[in-house]
Amino acid sequence: MLRVGLIGLGGIGRHHLMRYRQAPEAQVVAVADVRAGDLRADADLAALLEAPAEDVRWFDDYQDLVTSGAVDAVDICLPTYLHRPAAVAALEAGLHTLVEKPMALTLEDCDAMLAAAEAAGRVLMVAHCIRFWPEYQYLADLVRSGDAGRLLSLQMSRQGQRPSGASAGWMGQASRSGGAIYDLHIHDIDYCQYLLGLPQRLYAQGGMSLGAEAGYDYVLGNLDYGDDRQVSATAHWVSVGLPFAARFEARLEGAFLRFDSSQHPALTVYRAEGDPEHPALPGPDAYVNEIRYFAQRALDGRAPERCRARSTRNSVALVIGEMASLDRGGLVDVAEWTV
Template identity: 40%
Template sequence: MIRVGILGMGMMGWLHAGQILKLPGAELVAIADSTPERLIAKDSVVGNITTGDGALDLSGVARHTDPCTLIADDGIDIVDVCLPTPFHARYTVEALQAGHHVLCEKPMALTLQDADQMIAAAKQHDRLLMVAQCIRFWPEYRFLRDQVRGGALGSLLSLDLWRTGARPTWSWQNWFLDPQRSGGPLYDLHIHDVDYTNYLLGLPDRVQASARRSPATGAYDVVHALFTYDDGPQVHIHGGWSVAEAPFRAGYEAWFERGLIRFDGLANPPLMVYDSQGSACSPEIEQGNAYYNEIAYFVDCVEHGQPPVECPPESARDSLGLVKKEIAASESGQSIPGRN
């Protein structure tokens, strides 16, 4: 049984807790948060994601108000870092140094230097590190991955991805809306689709982008990016937070030589496949949610001593680098090489 402790019991910490409790090969043994109320009840936390888990029984789980006391528990196998982004690097490195494997929420960090320190600590202490880039484990996006790899519709020609919604105004100390702490939507939201593109196709040859700052926060609140692959598809990625209370929307449209796949989370059915013979269908896909899938995958990696090849930390670091290249491309008005 793999023993897990969670650092940070905000929305994502409670969401992860619900998934760990369902895992047959894992046991949630400890949680930590500097706000005592968050350690007691899930309904003390607000957020914009739910998996319908309802009330959770954490009666046998140790509770800490100092993350360092959880890290000091050598009976824990995995430390699950669900803290706000500016704390990712510090506590990931401390947990790795203490001998724990680490699952860290996305984004990995706000700087490449911090990301490199996290990777170096994992290597130095011979521990596994994975960044929870959940879209790699999302059923509809895994379906697209399988179609690209399988080639039933021919080669992928073009891919359009989008992820937009209202600004998250509910976070602890409103840290999401502070670009110094969250990086804004390019680092917190848009990085999902940047990372998925990197996972699916690798680093692009060129990056172009146009982003606009918000007067309210000074951060880039909306971006359109174009990734070009010389021997592959063109990829357009749109993301951002709106001042309007617009519903969250995410999806993709993938153009192949012999068909098209469209996923729109607000549509019914959300996933459709159209082929060149005029047929259309809503395909059957794997069941389960991405949060369960990613945690189950990492627990299995730890149990069997295998590196997380589906989401290695070096790849998550490269995705962070691509967001930075988008910003550089937007600010310079130039195309930026994607592979250096």
């Protein structure tokens, strides 16, 4: 059993906490959050903890959690600008580390996290949930099997509400969240890299309609693999009443797949013969899948091949490349940032 300390119990931290109940390999036995006092008094939250309440340790300061000796691993769900300091502190304390996406805001920060994991000999994994999302995994399995021929075209998109008003906080500041290009768009850029490897070049278009402080809030990135495949991803933070949705359309030689998270069923597969299919995708959701995968790898002390930290570092590099393309106004060679 992996004893886990959850650091940051806000929006996604709460989602993670719920999923540990479906992860027999791991249990949350400690929580660190600057709001620990209030959170501890929240009965709804206490009910989500699997360990007996008297056995769960609470900390205001994550530094105290990582040196407490109470945990074998941490799950960092802090605002993005805190990923590096918290992950490096945990790794230096000898703890396996799961950290939310994006890995960090700069390549210098990502590389410091990679170096800390290497020095500690501990598992570092970035929680890119789309790599564990059943519909996206269905597409990955189909492409890798070759059963429907080559992938010719992949168009990905996602839209969410812009951070607004008093609740915008750190998320509305590009200096702390990176803006929509880091927070939203990176999901799809990372998936393209997971599925197809690094592109050779990229070209991005977009802008900062919400002002420079919020960063790039709309972006379209075209990834050039040096062959005939069309690969693109677009993302928006919108101010109109549009519910969150993630979508993709993938054309293979022998099939066409359409995914729309706002529809049920969400995935439709079209083939030359027969009616369109809605494949049954039983099993836990992506967050359970990623937490269980991390816990199994940490317990075994094996590298998380499905979501290597170096690869997720390269997803930050691709976003930085897109911003360079936006600034320069043309195609950029990704080798300038990737390793």
